[in-house]
Amino acid sequence: MHKKLILQLSTACLGMFLFGFALVPLYDVFCEITGLNGKVDLVESKKKYHAGVDETRLIKVQFIANRNENMPWKFSAQNKEVVLHPGANGQAIFYVKNTTQREMIGQAIVSVSPSASAKYFHKTQCFCFERQALKAGQEESIGVVFSIDPDIPEEITKMTLSYTFFDITDAIAER
Amino acid sequence: MRLWQVIKAVLAAFIGVQSEKNRQLDFQAQTPLPYIITGIILVVLFVLCLVLIVNYLVAF
Amino acid sequence: MTSISATEHHGPEKGLMRWILTTNHKDIGSMYLIFSLLMFFIGGSMALIIRMELVEPGLQVVQPEFFNQMTTMHGLIMVFGAVMPAFVGLANWMVPMMIGAPDMALPRLNNFSFWILPFAFTMMLSSLFMDGGAPNFGWTFYAPLSTTYAPPSVTFFIFAMHMAGVSSILGAINIIVTVMNMRAPAMTYMKMPLFVWTWLITAFLLIAVMPVLAGTVTMMLTDIHFGTSFFDAGGGGDPVLFQHLFWFFGHPEVYIMILPAFGIISQIVPTFSRKPLFGYPSMVYATSSIALLSFTVWAHHMFTVGLPLVGELFFMYATMLISVPTGVKVFNWVATMFRGSLTFETPMLFAIAFIVLFTIGGFSGLMLAISPADFQYHDTYFVVAHFHYVLVPGAVFSIMAATYYWLPKWTGYMYDEFLGKCHFWCSFIGLNLTFFPMHFVGLAGMPRRIPDYSLQFADFNMISSMGGFLFGFAQILFVIVIVKCVQGGKKAKAVCWEGAKGLEWSVPSPAPYHTFETPPNLPDEKYP
Amino acid sequence: MLAKIVASVFLFVITFLPRLSLADWAVNMTEGVTDVSRSVYSLHMQIFWICVAIAVVVFSVMLWSIIHHRKSAGAKAAQFHENTTIELLWTIIPIFILIAMAVPATATLIDMYDTKESDIDIQVTGYQWKWQYQYLSEDLAFFSNLATPKEQISNLAVKNANYLLEVDEPLVIPIGKKVRFLLTSNDVIHSWWVPAFAVKKDAIPGFINEAWTQVEEVGIYRGQCAELCGKDHGFMPIVVKAVPYEDYLVWVSDKKTIIAEQEAAAARVWTMAELMEQGEKVYQTNCAACHQPNGEGISPAFPALKGSVIATQDQQAHIDIVLNGKAGTAMQAYAAQLNAVDLAAVITYERNAWGNNTGDLIAPQYIQSLLKDK
Known part of the structure; x- marks a missing residue:
């Protein structure tokens, strides 16, 4: 005779459980809106700017190449920095080489500093959008095409784009 | 009048001071539900106005 | 209700089965308190190992690996094993008697929520003997140190946390149901003793916040074993997400550990001032506003993690605001004592020490709330001094005050007043010797959780360690007082303290196995 | 009687003990060598004195009633338990005190977050139990390990003055220039902290955090990792040498030649x-x-x-x-x-x-x- 109550409670528990897994995309959306801790979208953005290129200002974008602890690949930025107008497209080339004797898969994670500028940073094409598989000893030049939203606050004149390569070969094998 | 009295009670709760007379009045109500709902709404409002102050200060 | 005559007048069963199958709130309360005392000594011995290592610069007692395990286990056992069960035990014992209820509303659930704890903490402590050692990532277990770089025993730690969380949630549900449904007919909400009020609000905090801890710990579990990457940047996750989730649980948790203490002090101070509590309604309002605000301040633990400016400012303001209701409570206690007629038995000594030292902890908390200054304080011994000043004279002293205050009611005999005072003074001096120098070394730049330090911090750490041993061994006096009081001594009257008011004093002492079979009518005075 | 006197003496000492922590003893926060650290220090002291003032007021009222309203001294208990005006007062006044504190704190925090043009950018990467410094503009990078010998740590040798606060390769920065630190980590969360600059920022794997400082005085400034990062968390110190700009340029070129020689070796x-x-x-x-x-x-x-x-x-x-x-x-x-x-x-x-x-x-x-x- 408590059938209705049991049904309600079990759906509530199931809902709570699923909410736990919905947290990850929710967190990304939350970071996306607030630009919290430099979390930039890992997905191609098709943002078109109304104001077009803003000739009056120049912004210097620096590039940093890092590796997570157990990632032995050689990974460095070809061009240290690029100076461009907000709205214009900028490009950065990175050199990556798999120095080990086995095929590996890497995933690049991007982060921007200062974190307030993350909201205005849009990547139209980036090697961090998909996983990079490299055979033993293989080397590649990989790049990112990006642009900066013209309505970025005035006082931000220098941004740093940091890529960190993670070794996800085992994580993929495990799944 | 009821709503205004509930809001007054919740605001007093925020500050944490309430005269005995008003408190007797508040506790005549049958269900605590309206107080809980207004309480939550006012907390959300309080958080929002804090955020607004902060945004104003940052832009200032 | 069909009263089965067999249960009418038979006393408790005999032997071990009494304790395992008991549904009596007094037995379960005693078990919680004994369990908490045991955990207090285990956690305390770990603290002594930490202080032994920090007596002087250089590694002389333990290796850094084991030192980190000690700091982690000391934190976990004290928070989840000693302080919270002690408050639940006091609630189990006193709340039914204070509101005139025969027992807790869900007695079997009460038994179950106690008996989870010994198994949870056996599992937690057994991780000390596992390969790779016990958890060594701090009681705040930040990812990725607690996920990808953790010893294999982290899984046992996760399940122990789940079980302790379930026990707390069940206990909280039990208390809310009891307080809301089983009060004596004449006892309206605003006639309830303040200890019951603070526990009702703490129970709501517990139910709101323990699931968040369970969720976070489950996400850790799937990160470690099932290849998810909630907190692993490599798979798109974010270690800072862990800190947000942990501290959204963490800050209400520290209020869970201090609100019952406010309740206890608000019972003891009026009794020994022989004067009603000053501003009873504002005490209730202040407690509820603390509970509400505690959900909005969590990121003041993360000022250096790289929050945007808007975030830092918001959390700074919200944290500063929380000190207002806390201040109101302290003013109320002082106003209660003002122009009262004071006597200084042991519970009152503990209560006064609580008010003075907890306020010092509150002030260092206010200094920590200022986020630019927090850049210099964060993760130094200044923070360690702050939360030990809030927790040791705060939660622990109020538990001891409550024990001395209600021991005559539980055992029927008065405790040995002289030994009680010795225990107080040794603890008071030991505590200040231990934790006050920590303010200085913290400000001078000594980081937290390090097994070895540079020479300029040497002398203050020596004093801290001496104080630590004095405080540690003084607790043996506490056990002696309790054992002596249980065995015998001067008979205690029903109203053991001259100024004591409240329903729990209307039952004889020792409190009979079943009290308030029929709901009592309230004495006519306006306030508890 | 004796217990009461001892109690009041003790409470008296405890309330006035914080006053003894003056700046020069190693009991207080360092004033530091940058404008930011000096403003943080003044903020710290202001709020400290406000707290001491409130403490004195509250505890002296309490002490008064402990001494004068004792039962043994024949005090009869008054029965008042409510006074709305005083309750309102002691709620509103603290709010005003807090607002008075919040104003300077906000000002300090806002100029801590300024992203003005920086002259030099240094990437600081936290490793498990050492720091790596990379000068972005000059292709120069090196590791900074703890230099205290193991014998001193295990008490087999006498500990020197900078025990546990010395590294083999200190970070060198010029004075008078704005230096921007880009912090990230290679494995777990570390935290880069130099008390003299009042700079403390967490290094989080996969993310980049930013901090800056502008040092005025030449000197050597020492700090430590401030976030638990595993076994040797206490053994990865930070040493920063602030030198005049010319010496800094000389040091950079010497450093590059040394590294080149090591490669050639x-x-x-x-x-x-x-x-x-x-x-x-x-x-x-x-x-x-x-x-x-x-x-x-x-x-x-x-x-x-x-x-x-x-x-x-x-x-x-x-x-x-x-x-x-x-x-x-x-x-x-x-x-x-x-x-x-x-x-x-x-x-x-x-x-x-x-x-x-x-x-x-x-x-x-x-x-x-x-x-x-x-």
Whole structure:
């Protein structure tokens, strides 16, 4: 005779459980809106700017190449920095080489500093959008095409784009 | 009048001071539900106005 | 209700089965308190190992690996094993008697929520003997140190946390149901003793916040074993997400550990001032506003993690605001004592020490709330001094005050007043010797959780360690007082303290196995 | 009676003890050498004195009633328990005090977050138990390890003045220039903290955090890692040398030539004795933390090298594991952290020390060829 109550409670528990897994995309959306801790979208953005290129200002974008602890690949930025107008497209080339004797898969994670500028940073094409598989000893030049939203606050004149390569070969094998 | 009295009670709760007379009045109500709902709404409002102050200060 | 005559007048069963199958709130309360005392000594011995290592610069007692395990286990056992069960035990014992209820509303659930704890903490402590050692990532277990770089025993730690969380949630549900449904007919909400009020609000905090801890710990579990990457940047996750989730649980948790203490002090101070509590309604309002605000301040633990400016400012303001209701409570206690007629038995000594030292902890908390200054304080011994000043004279002293205050009611005999005072003074001096120098070394730049330090911090750490041993061994006096009081001594009257008011004093002492079979009518005075 | 007097004396001392923490004893926060650290220090002292003032008021009222309203002194208890006006007062006044505190705090915080143009950018990367500094504009990077010898830590030798606060390669920055730090981590969360600059920012793997400072006075400033990062969290100090701009430029060029020489040194032929001696130094700095100075490691996390299969037989696997690390373990890829000579020396040392004496000599040239990129 408590059938209705049991049904309600079990759906509530199931809902709570699923909410736990919905947290990850929710967190990304939350970071996306607030630009919290430099979390930039890992997905191609098709943002078109109304104001077009803003000739009056120049912004210097620096590039940093890092590796997570157990990632032995050689990974460095070809061009240290690029100076461009907000709205214009900028490009950065990175050199990556798999120095080990086995095929590996890497995933690049991007982060921007200062974190307030993350909201205005849009990547139209980036090697961090998909996983990079490299055979033993293989080397590649990989790049990112990006642009900066013209309505970025005035006082931000220098941004740093940091890529960190993670070794996800085992994580993929495990799944 | 009821709503205004509930809001007054919740605001007093925020500050944490309430005269005995008003408190007797508040506790005549049958269900605590309206107080809980207004309480939550006012907390959300309080958080929002804090955020607004902060945004104003940052832009200032 | 069909009263089965067999249960009418038979006393408790005999032997071990009494304790395992008991549904009596007094037995379960005693078990919680004994369990908490045991955990207090285990956690305390770990603290002594930490202080032994920090007596002087250089590694002389333990290796850094084991030192980190000690700091982690000391934190976990004290928070989840000693302080919270002690408050639940006091609630189990006193709340039914204070509101005139025969027992807790869900007695079997009460038994179950106690008996989870010994198994949870056996599992937690057994991780000390596992390969790779016990958890060594701090009681705040930040990812990725607690996920990808953790010893294999982290899984046992996760399940122990789940079980302790379930026990707390069940206990909280039990208390809310009891307080809301089983009060004596004449006892309206605003006639309830303040200890019951603070526990009702703490129970709501517990139910709101323990699931968040369970969720976070489950996400850790799937990160470690099932290849998810909630907190692993490599798979798109974010270690800072862990800190947000942990501290959204963490800050209400520290209020869970201090609100019952406010309740206890608000019972003891009026009794020994022989004067009603000053501003009873504002005490209730202040407690509820603390509970509400505690959900909005969590990121003041993360000022250096790289929050945007808007975030830092918001959390700074919200944290500063929380000190207002806390201040109101302290003013109320002082106003209660003002122009009262004071006597200084042991519970009152503990209560006064609580008010003075907890306020010092509150002030260092206010200094920590200022986020630019927090850049210099964060993760130094200044923070360690702050939360030990809030927790040791705060939660622990109020538990001891409550024990001395209600021991005559539980055992029927008065405790040995002289030994009680010795225990107080040794603890008071030991505590200040231990934790006050920590303010200085913290400000001078000594980081937290390090097994070895540079020479300029040497002398203050020596004093801290001496104080630590004095405080540690003084607790043996506490056990002696309790054992002596249980065995015998001067008979205690029903109203053991001259100024004591409240329903729990209307039952004889020792409190009979079943009290308030029929709901009592309230004495006519306006306030508890 | 005695207990009461002792109680009041003690409470009196406790309330006035905070007053004793004056600036010069090692009991207070450092005033520091930057405008930011000085404003933080003044903020700290202002709020400290406000708290002491409130404490004195509250505790003296309490002390008064402890002494004068004692039952034994014949005090009769009044029965008042409510006074709305005083309750309103002691709620509103603290709010005003808080607002008075919040104004300077907000000002300090806002100018801490300024993103004005910086003259020099340095990337600080936290590793498990050392720091790496990379000067973005000058292609210059090096590691900064703890320099306190193990004997001092295990009390076999006298501890020197900067015990646990000294590194082999300090970070050098010019004075008068705005230096911007870009913080990230290679493994777990660390926190880069120099009290003299009032800079403390967490280094989080996969993300980049920003901090800046502008030092005015020449000098050496020491700090430590401020976030629990595992076994040797207390043994990864930070030493920053602030020097005039000219000396800074000289230092940068000297540093680059030294690194170039070390690279070139790989070309010449090294004898076994030289490699063993250099190898032992590199081992003590980088590997002894986990594999222990005696090479026996700590099971199961850190395997023993003494008599291990890899270290005595399979030379190729040994080189691969040192250069590329081992996924899923704490073994890092040292190819990115040590130059060819150090790598060759440490592998040779590991293959010949503690009775492993395989007699193998790993030529730095061979390692150089492996490391050669592009």
